[in-house]
Amino acid sequence: MATAAIRDDDAKGRHTTTHRQLIRIPDGGWLMDTPGMRELRLTEAAAGIAATFDDIDSLAQGCRFGDCRHEGEHGCAVGAAIAEGSLDPGRLRRWQKLMREDRYNSETLAEAHARRRAFGRLTREASRFRRDRRQP
Numbered sequence: 274m275a276t277a278a279i280r281d282d283d284a285k286g287r288h289t290t291t292h293r294q295l296i297r298i299p300d301g302g303w304l305m306d307t308p309g310m311r312e313l314r315l316t317e318a319a320a321g322i323a324a325t326f327d328d329i330d331s332l333a334q335g336c337r338f339g340d341c342r343h344e345g346e347h348g349c350a351v352g353a354a355i356a357e358g359s360l361d362p363g364r365l366r367r368w369q370k371l372m373r374e375d376r377y378n379s380e381t382l383a384e385a386h387a388r389r390r391a392f393g394r395l396t397r398e399a400s401r402f403r404r405d406r407r408q409p
């Protein structure tokens with residue numbers, strides 16, 4: 274593909290592609306060239322994730338707690354499947370990563386605001402705790 278010169282001031286390239294393209298990588302995988310787009314997000318993908326990972330979804334029906342995150346909770350059927358070797362732990366990690374991404378990308382502005390405020394409160398509490406510990 275055509276490329277432009279690298280800029281001297283910041284050593285970054287310039288956009289030269291003008292169309293979107295999907296390129297097959299010989300050893301597996303695909304590369305998407307999307308000129309002008311800096312970021313792609315997965316949104317509202319819960320149904321697609323559930324369909325792709327239907328094995329984890331059905332195992333999760335057997336978890337002791339309905340809100341089980343399969344991160345070592347007592348009575349986790351997904352963890353039990355990994356322990357007995359019938360579920361690949363990498364598959365669970367991929368599912369967890371996609372679920373986190375979907376939660377983050379699908380949150381409303383109000384939810385994002387609440388999350389940032391809660392994080393702000395946490396950092397202020399941590400600073401206060403650290404300061405109080407230093408005083409005799």
Ligand SMILES: [Zn+2]
Nearest residue numbers: 336341343349
């Ligand atoms: Zn579980």
